[in-house]
Amino acid sequence: MTPAIEIRNVQKHYGPVHALAGVDLDVARGEFFGLLGPNGAGKTTLISIIAGLVRATTGRVRVMGADVVEDYRKARRLLGVVPQELVFDPFFTVRETLRFQAGYFGLRAQDEWIDEVMHHLDLTAKADSNMRALSGGMKRRVLVAQALVHRPPVIVLDEPTAGVDVGLRQGLWRFIRGLNEKGHTIILTTHYLEEAELYCGRIAMLKAGRIVALDSTRNLLEKFSGLQVQLTLDGRSLPEGVDATVLSAEEGRFTLRLRDYAALEDLLHRLRESRMAIRELEIDPPDLEEVFLRVMARES
Amino acid sequence: MSGFPTLFYKELLRFWKVSFQTVAAPVLTALLYLLVFTHALEGRMRVYDVPYTAFLLPGLVMMSVLQNSFANSSSSLIQSKISGNLIFMLLPPISHVELFCAYVLASMVRGITVGLGVLAVTAWFVELPLAAPAWAIAFALAGAAILGALGLLAGIWADKFDQIAAFQSFIILPLTFLSGVFYSIHSLPAFWQGISHLNPFFYMIDGFRYGFFGVSDFPPAASLAVVAVSLLALSATSLALLKSGYKLRG
Numbered sequence: 001m002t003p004a005i006e007i008r009n010v011q012k013h014y015g016p017v018h019a020l021a022g023v024d025l026d027v028a029r030g031e032f033f034g035l036l037g038p039n040g041a042g043k044t045t046l047i048s049i050i051a052g053l054v055r056a057t058t059g060r061v062r063v064m065g066a067d068v069v070e071d072y073r074k075a076r077r078l079l080g081v082v083p084q085e086l087v088f089d090p091f092f093t094v095r096e097t098l099r100f101q102a103g104y105f106g107l108r109a110q111d112e113w114i115d116e117v118m119h120h121l122d123l124t125a126k127a128d129s130n131m132r133a134l135s136g137g138m139k140r141r142v143l144v145a146q147a148l149v150h151r152p153p154v155i156v157l158d159e160p161t162a163g164v165d166v167g168l169r170q171g172l173w174r175f176i177r178g179l180n181e182k183g184h185t186i187i188l189t190t191h192y193l194e195e196a197e198l199y200c201g202r203i204a205m206l207k208a209g210r211i212v213a214l215d216s217t218r219n220l221l222e223k224f225s226g227l228q229v230q231l232t233l234d235g236r237s238l239p240e241g242v243d244a245t246v247l248s249a250e251e252g253r254f255t256l257r258l259r260d261y262a263a264l265e266d267l268l269h270r271l272r273e274s275r276m277a278i279r280e281l282e283i284d285p286p287d288l289e290e291v292f293l294r295v296m297a298r299e300s
Numbered sequence: 301m302s303g304f305p306t307l308f309y310k311e312l313l314r315f316w317k318v319s320f321q322t323v324a325a326p327v328l329t330a331l332l333y334l335l336v337f338t339h340a341l342e343g344r345m346r347v348y349d350v351p352y353t354a355f356l357l358p359g360l361v362m363m364s365v366l367q368n369s370f371a372n373s374s375s376s377l378i379q380s381k382i383s384g385n386l387i388f389m390l391l392p393p394i395s396h397v398e399l400f401c402a403y404v405l406a407s408m409v410r411g412i413t414v415g416l417g418v419l420a421v422t423a424w425f426v427e428l429p430l431a432a433p434a435w436a437i438a439f440a441l442a443g444a445a446i447l448g449a450l451g452l453l454a455g456i457w458a459d460k461f462d463q464i465a466a467f468q469s470f471i472i473l474p475l476t477f478l479s480g481v482f483y484s485i486h487s488l489p490a491f492w493q494g495i496s497h498l499n500p501f502f503y504m505i506d507g508f509r510y511g512f513f514g515v516s517d518f519p520p521a522a523s524l525a526v527v528a529v530s531l532l533a534l535s536a537t538s539l540a541l542l543k544s545g546y547k548l549r550g
Binding site: 051053054085089091092099100101102108146150 | 301302303306307309310313317318380383385387388389391392393394395545
């Protein structure tokens with residue numbers, strides 16, 4: 001089966017600046033895929049090339065097998081994009097905006113589906129409001145609705161929850177997860193790493209236009225993120241030979257970073273051997289933020 | 301199905317929703333021109349053996365058609381570019397030809413609507429013959445299409461509103477005013493008559509006027525040929541830029 005997204009040696013140069021310096025990537029159908037990276041890493045450029053908004057200097061991109069340049073009509077029908085910026089046309093209402101968007105894809109008489117999308121995104125009460133009158137969060141929902149009016153199997157979300165309040169964010173994620181469960185492929189870029197960790201099955205990390213890490217979220221967490229342990233001991237020093245990075249040590253209270261659970265086992269063993277009593281022990285599970293920071297530091 | 305009908309309809313609705321600004325205001329402006337010139341010059345001169353007011357009116361109508369056709373495509377595109385909502389037209393499978401047709405046709409509709417509005421509000425005090433209506437229609441449609449395409453070009457090229465305003469003030473307005481809207485070029489010295497022949501707006505207005513009086517400064521068939529070549533050249537340039545994605549797709 002052809003992948004949902006197939007990216008081969010994509011480069012984008014703006015004069016001497018290489019926004020993308022050769023990206024190869026496949027996203028399988030039905031995946032919830034995360035594209036992470038610091039500002040300027042090339043995430044939005046890559047998404048823009050997938051969407052046909054920007055042309056690659058070299059390389060090619062296919063959406064469900066359709067080339068985004070040579071077979072652009074088919075590729076664009078298969079793709080829904082939620083842009084990062086809160087853009088809207090101030091002349092029209094929410095319903096008009098969605099009707100137009102469906103019409104641009106050659107779809108007429110879509111009112112039933114538009115009503116359903118508005119219902120799922122809690123936009124029904126605002127259907128006849130002018131876009132200018134909506135709050136930022138509501139405008140963000142309309143952007144999501146616009147990306148869905150032509151029922152694309154692949155949906156790209158570029159920072160979909162930026163500036164959205166917590167309640168709205170949760171509602172948006174419920175809806176997007178529901179789409180993924182129904183078989184839609186989701187590609188997400190976000191700076192909220194906890195969201196990526198929670199929803200994405202696989203993640204690519206970009207830095208300076210290159211993919212510097214690509215794996216399942218679980219493998220990334222296991223590979224790059226150690227355990228952070230808060231430990232309070234009777235003694236004032238750690239036993240000899242502990243395999244840990246000491247982040248802080250103050251009057252018997254230590255913050256350690258351990259490589260993995262085996263290192264934790266080894267630490268506990270050494271404490272028992274040294275007859276040091278543990279007063280308090282707190283283990284922070286690995287998180288994507290730490291993985292991200294480590295990967296970015298490794299690539300510096 | 302194509303996205304063209306929706307984009308065309310959206311462009312029509314866009315100017316119609318603000319029709320006080322896009323239709324009523326230019327009609328009023330043309331009416332004021334006519335009243336002022338009529339007051340100042342009526343009875344003092346005749347051109348083509350018709351009263352000055354009658355001579356002036358087709359020129360004002362065509363000027364309104366041209367200026368509003370340009371304003372429609374240029375302002376719509378630059379607004380979409382600056383506000384960022386152009387993305388909604390770039391993401392769907394709309395071809396460069398469909399985009400061109402939707403913008404230019406909507407511009408033509410606005411230009412012709414304003415032109416008809418000017419004719420309608422002046423009908424009660426200016427008696428206008430209609431010697432060759434097919435010529436008037438042909439020049440009105442071709443002129444509106446040319447300015448719609450030129451507005452599209454300006455919208456593609458411009459990055460700011462003031463660049464569009466400069467285009468209007470330094471190119472469209474002088475070319476319109478110096479095209480024979482207010483006078484027959486036969487009243488100019490030979491040198492300026494020659495210069496006028498380099499102005500494509502002259503052929504549009506002169507040809508349009510021929511449709512009313514059956515008289516013109518230049519043979520209407522030759523004017524139509526100049527207008528047709530201008531339209532083809534501007535359309536080809538606009539289409540080439542749209543296809544290349546110049547200033548629209550990165």
